[in-house]
Amino acid sequence: MNIILKKGKEESLRRFHPWIFSGAVQRIEGQPEEGAVVRLCDWQGNFLALGHYQIGSITVRVLSFVEREIDNDFWKEKITEAYRLRLSLNLAENTANNTYRLVHGEGDGLPGLIVDVYADSAVLQAHSVGMHYARKAIAEAIVQVVKGVKNVYYKSESTLPFKAQYSDEKADGYLIGKASEEPVAMENGLKFRVDWLRGQKTGFFVDQRDNRSLLERYAKGRRVLNMFCYTGGFSFYAMRGGAELVHSVDSSAKAIELTNKNVALNFGNDPRHEAFAVDAFKYLDNIDGKYDLIVLDPPAFAKHRDALRNALRGYQKLNAKAFEQIRPGGILFTFSCSQVVSREQFRLAVFSAAAQSGRNVRILHQLTQPADHPVNIYHPEGEYLKGLVLFVE
Ligand code: SAH
Numbered sequence: 573m574n575i576i577l578k579k580g581k582e583e584s585l586r587r588f589h590p591w592i593f594s595g596a597v598q599r600i601e602g603q604p605e606e607g608a609v610v611r612l613c614d615w616q617g618n619f620l621a622l623g624h625y626q627i628g629s630i631t632v633r634v635l636s637f638v639e640r641e642i643d644n645d646f647w648k649e650k651i652t653e654a655y656r657l658r659l660s661l662n663l664a665e666n667t668a669n670n671t672y673r674l675v676h677g678e679g680d681g682l683p684g685l686i687v688d689v690y691a692d693s694a695v696l697q698a699h700s701v702g703m704h705y706a707r708k709a710i711a712e713a714i715v716q717v718v719k720g721v722k723n724v725y726y727k728s729e730s731t732l733p734f735k736a737q738y739s740d741e742k743a744d745g746y747l748i749g750k751a752s753e754e755p756v757a758m759e760n761g762l763k764f765r766v767d768w769l770r771g772q773k774t775g776f777f778v779d780q781r782d783n784r785s786l787l788e789r790y791a792k793g794r795r796v797l798n799m800f801c802y803t804g805g806f807s808f809y810a811m812r813g814g815a816e817l818v819h820s821v822d823s824s825a826k827a828i829e830l831t832n833k834n835v836a837l838n839f840g841n842d843p844r845h846e847a848f849a850v851d852a853f854k855y856l857d858n859i860d861g862k863y864d865l866i867v868l869d870p871p872a873f874a875k876h877r878d879a880l881r882n883a884l885r886g887y888q889k890l891n892a893k894a895f896e897q898i899r900p901g902g903i904l905f906t907f908s909c910s911q912v913v914s915r916e917q918f919r920l921a922v923f924s925a926a927a928q929s930g931r932n933v934r935i936l937h938q939l940t941q942p943a944d945h946p947v948n949i950y951h952p953e954g955e956y957l958k959g960l961v962l963f964v965e
Contacts, residue, residue, distance in 0.1 A: 574601040582614040588950035592632040607701035609642045624702025633683035647713040654680045668761040672944045679946040688774040690757035690766045693723040695774035711747040723749035764834040782942040788813035794865040804831030806867045820847040856893040864899040872910040887921040895929035904962045911956040918958045937961035
């Protein structure tokens with residue numbers, strides 16, 4: 573089935589951008605089902621690319637810029653390519669680390685697909701109807717290609733457009749195998765339980781691995797506050813780094829329970845650690861001089877462009893509280909994972925917060941997402957994680 577683009581709208585595809593918006597479409601030949609593979613052609617009918625068709629503002633997500641079958645071999649080739657990259661990053665087949673992102677959507681040439689690996693299980697998440705229909709073929713390819721992966725769990729109920737979920741059997745569940753009740757995975761030699769059945773995203777925030785390692789190097793002798801701790805990632809790195817005390821805070825009681833379990837898994841009943849289920853803004857009202865290393869890793873304040881202004885105000889308010897109260901000589905790790913907030917906008921919000929506090933602040937590191945979350949150079953929208961490490965005098 574062919575989708576013919578308006579004259580001139582082939583430009584972005586010639587520069588390998590993987591999306592076609594509805595406004596670029598001249599006409600659709602035939603009646604493709606949502607999720608079908610379609611051929612994109614320029615206004616003169618010349619082939620441009622193959623992709624998944626979807627009803628919505630992004631009409632086609634490109635799978636291939638050459639004409640070929642999108643069959644089992646295609647999925648196997650793409651998963652193999654993605655796996656090779658993780659092997660070269662020393663993340664896969666590494667005894668100290670069996671947690672990594674295997675497929676990062678457009679960054680791996682597979683728009684609409686996320687796959688995270690936790691020990692012998694992969695968690696697959698579809699963000700498009702096309703990937704939803706391809707899920708079984710993708711799962712087969714994963715167990716064939718990725719050494720040690722025996723189970724594939726599908727978790728897409730919250731990420732798929734409404735219709736796809738009901739046109740087929742119930743979305744979430746195991747596609748292949750079944751993991752043990754409380755699976756344990758390992759990141760840089762630290763163990764943690766992942767709850768992909770109930771947890772956020774695919775169960776763990778794999779994207780903070782490198783930033784947690786950096787924090788470990790700064791933790792020695794410090795009094796650490798890990799704000800928005802979720803499963804406690806930054807906390808157990810801080811403990812291994814020799815922190816004097818570590819306080820983990822999250823508004824979700826479930827997150828606090830997971831954090832406590834994970835700390836115990838690595839450090840037993842270590843009195844240096846305590847966790848609190850409290851709202852961040854409340855907790856930060858009263859921490860004057862208590863901490864000299866603070867992590868602020870909030871959820872995305874802006875999920876859409878309309879929410880941008882409020883989000884920037886939120887980042888400013890949050891960071892101001894930390895600047896005002898962190899001990900002299902303190903270090904602040906501050907993040908934004910909102911894709912619509914640019915690096916410059918985030919930095920400006922943090923700058924305003926610093927200015928408001930009147931403290932002397934220097935930037936030590938500018939952080940981003942790790943290499944297993946690659947950014948396709950033709951799709952800059954794929955860059956989302958931003959962080960700053962600041963020294964506060
Ligand atoms: N730093 C974590 C990931 C953070 S995800 C990691 O490395 O894994 C964001 C977390 O913020 C979620 O666990 C969510 O429960 C928590 N959260 C959201 N709003 C909050 C609030 N107002 N106060 C405290 N925690 C909040």
